[in-house]
Amino acid sequence: MLYTIQNTFDDIKGKLVADLGCGCGVLSIGAAMLDAGLCIGFDIDDDALDIFRRNAEEFDISNVDLVQCDLCSLDAEAYVKKFDTVIMNPPFGTKHNQGMDMKFLWAALSMAKTAVYSLHKTSTREHIQKKANDWGVKMEVIAELRYDLPAVLQVPQKEIG
């Protein structure tokens, strides 16, 4: 994903990049390695940010910075067009997080000057396309990925007797 963003669209090298919902920093560190001017990761979670910080140290990455905040209560207006590019893998907005992906997209679109690159579930594609049209934003699918994620949470069966 990051190679495409850089090699096809030239949106990472020497750019100010934001990673919304950065988690452990996978995308940010990748962007930093592709010579982003600076990549700032935003996330709400202590533990994820701690891992991000340690990863950055381990890979000796100096062109990242981290901010802990709640993107849903961020005053996006304060950050309008401040970043060249936004990259993200937002919470998917299905199951318990209804609409979260769209909140992230909305924040990202106001913060980015040039482009937003975001990962979403295929099942939400039509909905996102519709929203993009409403918002007057051009949307392009640049890659489709297939993840096989076996269900890892076992819902405990009710005890009988």
Place this chain on the structure above:
Amino acid sequence: MKLLTHNLLTSHVKGVVKGYPLLIKATEVKVNEVDFNPQFVSRMIPKLEWSALVQAAEELGQRQDLPAELVPEYENNEEFLKKVHRVLLEVEVIEGCLRCPESGREFPISRGIPNMLLSEDEV
């Protein structure tokens, strides 16, 4: 927290009109080496609140000879761009806090990460 990041951050405590710039109280500051990219620095300058940057550098005792006003034609002035690069990207606040200039609310910085999370009644 780098000063480029600090230059972007504002306080959004409920009711606050001017939550910028956040005042820095640092107990630990580090200066790291970061690759110098003059075009990047030059492109960032117009996005910055210059006086807020100078103030922040001053608060950290890292201002050195950074001028109070932008020098004209800085795009080709490598010496100037290097000074800006140092302050924007190499100086880092590791421990301390950020203070909202209007509400006085403090946002802690720990292990280089500022925590901007608000409690429910502040949003």
